[in-house]
Amino acid sequence: MAEAAASAAAVCPACGQPAGSTLACLDCGRLLEEGADVDHFARLGAPRSPRVDRPALEAAYIRLSRLLHPDFHGGEGEEALERANRGSALLNEAWSVLTDDQARLEYLLELVDPGALDRNKALPPAFLAEAMELSEDLEAAQTNEDRRAAAAIVVRVREAMARRAATLDDPASWRAPDTARLARLLHEQRVDRRILRDAGVE
Amino acid sequence: MSDAPPADDKGPVIGIDLGTTFSLAAIMGKDGPRVLHRQDADPLIPSVVSFLDGGRTVVGRAARDMAVLNPTRTVHSVKRLMGRGYEEVELERSILPYRIVPSEHAQLVLIEIDGRRYTPQEISALILGEVKDVAEAALGLPVTRAVITVPAYFDDSQRQATRDAAKIAGLTALRIVNEPTAAALAYGLDTRKEGTIVVYDLGGGTFDVSVLKITQGVFKVVATHGDTHLGGDDFDRAIMERILAQIAQQTGQDLRVQPQALQQIRLSAEALKIELSSRERAVLEIDLGLGAPVRHELDRPGFEALIRPWIDRTLAACRAALADAKLSPRDVDEVVLVGGSTRIPLVRRVVAEAFGRTPHTELDPDRVVALGAAIQADVLAGGSKDLLLLDVIPLSLGIETMGGAFAKLITRNSTVPCRATEMFSTSVDNQGGIDINVFQGERELVKDCRELGRFKLTGLPPMPAGLPRVEVTFLVDADGVLTVTAKEQRSGQQAGIDVVPSHGLTRDQVKAIIRESIVKARDDFAARELVELRNKAHNLVHGTRRVLAMPEMPFTSEQRAELEADSARLESLSAAGDVAGLKAAADAFGQKTQALADAAIGAAIKAELNRGA
Numbered sequence: 001m002a003e004a005a006a007s008a009a010a011v012c013p014a015c016g017q018p019a020g021s022t023l024a025c026l027d028c029g030r031l032l033e034e035g036a037d038v039d040h041f042a043r044l045g046a047p048r049s050p051r052v053d054r055p056a057l058e059a060a061y062i063r064l065s066r067l068l069h070p071d072f073h074g075g076e077g078e079e080a081l082e083r084a085n086r087g088s089a090l091l092n093e094a095w096s097v098l099t100d101d102q103a104r105l106e107y108l109l110e111l112v113d114p115g116a117l118d119r120n121k122a123l124p125p126a127f128l129a130e131a132m133e134l135s136e137d138l139e140a141a142q143t144n145e146d147r148r149a150a151a152a153i154v155v156r157v158r159e160a161m162a163r164r165a166a167t168l169d170d171p172a173s174w175r176a177p178d179t180a181r182l183a184r185l186l187h188e189q190r191v192d193r194r195i196l197r198d199a200g201v202e
Numbered sequence: 203m204s205d206a207p208p209a210d211d212k213g214p215v216i217g218i219d220l221g222t223t224f225s226l227a228a229i230m231g232k233d234g235p236r237v238l239h240r241q242d243a244d245p246l247i248p249s250v251v252s253f254l255d256g257g258r259t260v261v262g263r264a265a266r267d268m269a270v271l272n273p274t275r276t277v278h279s280v281k282r283l284m285g286r287g288y289e290e291v292e293l294e295r296s297i298l299p300y301r302i303v304p305s306e307h308a309q310l311v312l313i314e315i316d317g318r319r320y321t322p323q324e325i326s327a328l329i330l331g332e333v334k335d336v337a338e339a340a341l342g343l344p345v346t347r348a349v350i351t352v353p354a355y356f357d358d359s360q361r362q363a364t365r366d367a368a369k370i371a372g373l374t375a376l377r378i379v380n381e382p383t384a385a386a387l388a389y390g391l392d393t394r395k396e397g398t399i400v401v402y403d404l405g406g407g408t409f410d411v412s413v414l415k416i417t418q419g420v421f422k423v424v425a426t427h428g429d430t431h432l433g434g435d436d437f438d439r440a441i442m443e444r445i446l447a448q449i450a451q452q453t454g455q456d457l458r459v460q461p462q463a464l465q466q467i468r469l470s471a472e473a474l475k476i477e478l479s480s481r482e483r484a485v486l487e488i489d490l491g492l493g494a495p496v497r498h499e500l501d502r503p504g505f506e507a508l509i510r511p512w513i514d515r516t517l518a519a520c521r522a523a524l525a526d527a528k529l530s531p532r533d534v535d536e537v538v539l540v541g542g543s544t545r546i547p548l549v550r551r552v553v554a555e556a557f558g559r560t561p562h563t564e565l566d567p568d569r570v571v572a573l574g575a576a577i578q579a580d581v582l583a584g585g586s587k588d589l590l591l592l593d594v595i596p597l598s599l600g601i602e603t604m605g606g607a608f609a610k611l612i613t614r615n616s617t618v619p620c621r622a623t624e625m626f627s628t629s630v631d632n633q634g635g636i637d638i639n640v641f642q643g644e645r646e647l648v649k650d651c652r653e654l655g656r657f658k659l660t661g662l663p664p665m666p667a668g669l670p671r672v673e674v675t676f677l678v679d680a681d682g683v684l685t686v687t688a689k690e691q692r693s694g695q696q697a698g699i700d701v702v703p704s705h706g707l708t709r710d711q712v713k714a715i716i717r718e719s720i721v722k723a724r725d726d727f728a729a730r731e732l733v734e735l736r737n738k739a740h741n742l743v744h745g746t747r748r749v750l751a752m753p754e755m756p757f758t759s760e761q762r763a764e765l766e767a768d769s770a771r772l773e774s775l776s777a778a779g780d781v782a783g784l785k786a787a788a789d790a791f792g793q794k795t796q797a798l799a800d801a802a803i804g805a806a807i808k809a810e811l812n813r814g815a
Contacts, residue, residue, distance in 0.1 A: 062420050066590055070619065070680050074376065074582055085679055089621040092592075096616065 020045040021060060023087050024067040031067065031087065039111055040094035050105055050169040052098055061095050102193070105168050106186055113179040120183035127188060135195045142199060154201050161192050215347045215376060215583040216337050217384070217575025218330065220364065222281040222407030222433060223542070224248050225329055227337040227348075228572040230580035235388065235573040238340040246568060247336065251328045252276040253315045261332040269469065273299040273461035275315050279435060280329075282407050283311045283322040285356075285363035287705045293431070297439060299461045309705050323363050323707060324715060327370035334373060347374045349579040351571050353408040354380035355428030355596050357642050358654045358684050359705040365683065366712045376582045378681040381405070382412035383423055383593050384574030385540040388565055390416050390589075397535035398424075400523075402553050402561065403571075404516060405541035407433040411520045413527040413534075422592040425526035425615045427519040434475070434543040437509045441471035444508070445498050453492055463490050474498070478505045479545045506548045513548060517556055526615055537561040542568050592617050595678050602639040602648045611676055614644065621677040626688075632664040636672060640684070653704040657686050659697040672697055735784045739776045742788060743769040746795055761798070768794070 011018060012025035012032070020026035022038045026045060041048045044060045066072070068091055073084040097103045109116050134153055141150035164185045167173050173182065216238065217228045224246045227238045239245035244263075252265035253275040260268065269276045282294050288304035291311050295302050301314040312319040330350075337345045350373075352364050361378050368375040382401035389399070396416050403410040410428035414421055445467050450456055457463045470488050477484040483501040490496055524530065537553060539561045544550065553561050565573070580586050595618055600610040611622035626636050636659040643651025662670050671691040678684050688697035702708065707715070746765055750757065757765075768791050775784040 058417070062418060065420060065592060066587075069590055069592075071377075071581055071590060072587065075584060085619045085677060086621070088680075089619040089677060092617040092620050 021064055023064055023091055026060065026063055029067050031083070034090075040097050040107060043090060043094040044098060046098065048108065048111065049171055050108060050174055051171065052104065054099070057095075057098060061091065064091050101165070101169070102186070102189055105182075108174070109179060109182055109186065112174070112177060116179040116183045117186065120180050121187065123184060123187055123191070128191075131191050131195060135198065138195065138199050150199075154196065154199075157192050157195055161189060164189055213347065214337075214341055214343055214345055215349065215579040216345055217572050217577070217579045218333055218348045218350045219381070219384075219569075219572035219575060220281070220326065220330065220333075220350055220352070220367075221249055221571075222279055222405060222435065224406075224568070225333050226569065226572045227333050227340075228569070228576035229337070229341065230576045230585060235576035235580075237569050237572055238337045240336055240339050243336075245336075247329070247332055248278075249281065249329050250276060250278045251280070251325050257316070257318075259328055261328050270462060270465045273465045274301065276300065276465075277313055277315070277325050279407060280313070280322050280325045282431070282435075283313070284326060284367075285322075285360035285705050286311055290705075299465060309703075310707075321707065321715070323367040323370060323712075326364070326367035330367055330371035330373060334371060346372065347376050347579075347583075349377045349379055349575045349582060350375050351379050351381045351384050351575050353403075353405075353428060353430055354382050354410040354412055354423075354426040354593075355408070355430050356380075356682075357597055357652055358599070358682070359652070359703065360430070361681060361683050362703065362706050365681070366707055369712060370715055375681075377578060378683070379575055379578050379591070380410070380412065380423070380426070380593055380596075380682075381408075381571045382410045382426070382540060383414070383421065383591060384572075384578065385538060385565075385570045386412070386414050386416075386421055386574065387577045387589070387591065388570045388574035389536075389538050389562060390421060395536060398529065398533055399536040399538060400520070400534050400557065401538045401540055402516070402520065402544065402549075403428075403540040404543040404549060405433050406543070407431070407435050409433060409516050409519065411516070411523045413523050413529065419589040420592060421589065422617070423594045423615075424529075425523045426594055426596050427523035427526070428596070429515060429519060432512055432515060433541075434472075436512055437475055437543070437546075438468060438471045440508045441474055441500065441505070442467050444500070445471060445496070448498060449490075449492070449496055452496075455492065457490070466490060470498075474500060475505070475546075478502050479547060502547070509546070509548065513552055516549075517552060520553075520556060531557045534559070539563050540567050540570055593680070593682065594618060595620065595682055597642045597652075598644055599640070599642050599654075599676065599678065599684065600651075602641060606648050608641055608643070608646060608648045608651050612678060616678075618678050618680050618682055621675055623673055623675045626659070626672040626674055627668050628662065628665070628670050629667055631667050633667065633670075634662050634664070635660045636662070638674060638686070640676075640686070654684065655703040655706075657699050658702070659688050659699060661695070661697055662690055663693045663695060665692070732779055732781050732784075735781065735788060736776050738792075739772045739784060739788050742791055742795065743772055757798070765795070765798070 010022070012028060012030055014030035015025060015028035017025070017027040019032060021044065022032060022034045022042045024031045039048070044057055046052055046057055065088070068084055068087040070081055070084040070088060073080045097107050106117060134157060138150055138153045141153060168182065168185055214229060219226055226245045226247060228235050229238055237245040247262040248266040250262065250265040250269065252260050252268035252272055254260060265276060269278065277300050279298060283291055283302070287309050288311050291302065303312050303314050303319065305312050311322060313322065313325060334345055348368065350364060350368055352361055364378060365375045382403040385403060386399060386401050399414050399416065401412045401414065408428065408430050409432040410426065412426040413424045415424055446457055457467065466488060470486050474484050474486045478500065483499070485497065485499045487495045487497050534557055537557045537559060539550065539553065544567050550561065578591060581589065594615045595612060596614060598610045598614045599612045600608050601624065603609045611624060612620055626638065628636065638657040638659065639648070640654045640657060641648045641651040642654050645651055659672055659674070662672065669692070672688050673691055674686060674688045676684060676686055686699055688699055690697055746769055750762055750765060772787055772791060775787055
């Protein structure tokens with residue numbers, strides 16, 4: 001995690017100040033060439049962490065959009081335009097990943113331990129059995145227009161998701177992390193989110 | 203002639219609203235954006251092209267006036283055909299009076315007039331050409347660059363078709379901007395608002411709703427939804443059906459088979475609709491030559507019941523857009539109405555109810571999109587750096603995988619530019635190419651999505667099956683248009699890509715159309731010149747003979763013989779259609795007769811003076 005912090009804090013070759021982003025210098029506006037192993041946190045000048053400072057992220061995103069967007073590089077030739085398109089696309093991807101809790105945590109896990117999500121797909125049978133039951137009960141409650149029963153199930157699913165989220169976005173869980181456990185929790189979040197989405201709740 | 207767009211990047215950049223029913227241009231001025239028009243003329247140019255005898259065309263109001271007399275050669279609502287396949291326009295085929303035919307493999311829709319076939323791009327180019335002319339007349343400057351608006355819900359093919367139409371019209375489309383986003387720019391600039399705004403855009407043929415967040419001059423679209431086949435046209439048709447049913451009941455006649463009568467009824471239905479926005483009841487009388495004129499009456503509740511199903515669909519799209527944006531109506535700070543159909547009181551009422559606030563209607567709903575396009579044009583021309591537009595891709599984009607499944611690579615409402623990369627390999631030893639089929643839509647199977655095109659990766663180095671690693675990058679640019687590039691990772695070789703658009707024109711087809719239209723324009727020019735020269739020759743000969751016949755003219759017999767010979771020669775050159783020869787002879791003859799005329803007039807005046815003395 002220390003390397004990423006270093007690349008985000010890299011010094012701008014134009015103004016000599018810390019650049020604050022690998023895409024462009026937040027201080028003087030100079031567009032930068034990205035090196036290898038750059039991640040979305042470094043692009044938005046954020047520390048590699050399960051939690052993000054949303055206002056700071058938004059401020060960086062807006063500043064970088066103004067620097068990188070192809071609208072402001074139209075008269076500089078094909079190459080500059082292509083670079084602006086590429087830089088903007090990376091910036092937009094970084095923004096959409098880091099501002100979505102599930103996407104950000106999965107992304108962070110892959111940075112910490114590549115392949116962890118894929119290796120830990122098998123979920124405990126007890127969890128899967130319960131998920132299937134909840135899903136069926138929710139559907140039945142909706143079909144019977146039993147609003148109270150449906151609401152009770154939704155609350156139960158949301159509470160389980162909140163418990164997992166508390167572990168997942170706690171920086172302590174990511175110090176010497178048990179990546180197999182974090183991966184399983186993320187998969188379980190996906191399953192529960194799916195239950196809510198299929199029921200039209202989310 | 204080069205096919206390349208004009209190279210100069212100087213000159214004005216205009217904003218163009220290329221609409222289903224009308225189009226117009228605007229430009230940024232010192233005091234904000236303003237619409238462009240010919241002196242004393244309405245800036246709203248009907249998006250109608252009418253073909254006259256001899257392949258000539260008229261565009262705009264004149265064409266619209268031809269709709270009744272010339273229904274099968276007058277093209278309106280061509281925007282509904284842009285970038286679409288023949289099977290996809292079944293509804294349009296049944297309601298549009300002109301002939302619509304499939305292209306060779308039915309990927310394209312063609313419009314057939316007098317045995318000639320035109321792509322919707324060419325017809326749109328004629329409309330854009332007229333808008334360009336109007337802008338040039340208003341500005342007194344040549345215009346080669348524009349920002350052109352499209353419905354937010356237009357897919358890649360429809361956007362590409364719009365760009366191609368601009369190219370054919372001799373315009374570089376610096377940007378394709380979504381109509382509701384442009385409208386938000388016009389309003390945002392006006393009020394300097396911050397917060398969340400919803401733009402409800404109901405035009406002649408399309409409906410869009412966009413949710414935007416405005417922060418420090420950045421207009422970020424959060425979600426968009428819509429229907430590219432829902433608009434005021436549908437309301438006209440509903441009224442039309444009502445009138446046709448009444449006529450059938452009263453006279454037993456089915457006018458559906460009479461294009462002229464149908465067009466007359468269509469225009470009357472539109473007029474009735476417009477009247478019902480300001481009155482509680484409207485009556486219409488049309489003389490269709492059926493003996494007594496047809497009288498049709500409609501009151502506002504009746505009209506509202508008639509169009510309610512479409513309005514309900516727009517509200518469903520609003521709810522979907524808010525859900526995508528993870529917002530509730532309470533989170534919305536402002537609602538803006540755009541498009542002529544938002545003049546309908548029912549629309550204003552239901553939108554106000556749905557969002558719990560009175561929607562903004564300060565700016566003319568017919569002009570606000572063009573004004574917004576002009577603001578964006580100013581940004582792209584390097585004028586303003588204060589505001590930035592961040593738009594989204596309206597529909598998910600992906601590829602076909604095993605068993606016809608649709609694998610999304612870029613999800614809808616992603617901010618553009620955006621990109622995705624995907625690895626591909628071969629399944630046979632020494633396979634030289636890979637086919638990638640690209641689709642756009644939200645369903646699970648590609649058969650339920652829209653096919654955008656087939657990308658053929660070529661020139662892979664010979665390798666055992668599965669060994670090549672081809673990284674394919676899909677980039678959606680700020681216009682929402684896709685480009686695909688590929689690189690073989692092991693050899694580092696850039697793979698070639700042949701693009702076969704499913705419902706559009708290939709680069710070569712666009713070039714061919716441009717070439718042809720330039721050639722055609724030259725033919726037209728030569729034809730017009732010949733007509734003018736023949737008129738000039740005729741006038742010269744006729745005038746000369748009249749003068750020669752006057753007894754008081756003091757010409758010598760040699761002069762008379764010479765003039766007679768010259769006249770005869772002009773007549774034969776005129777009949778032969780020899781433009782160059784006729785031009786030279788007419789000019790020489792003109793000078794000669796001018797000198798003679800001066801002398802003759804001099805003589806006549808002298809004679810007159812002598813007589814008076």
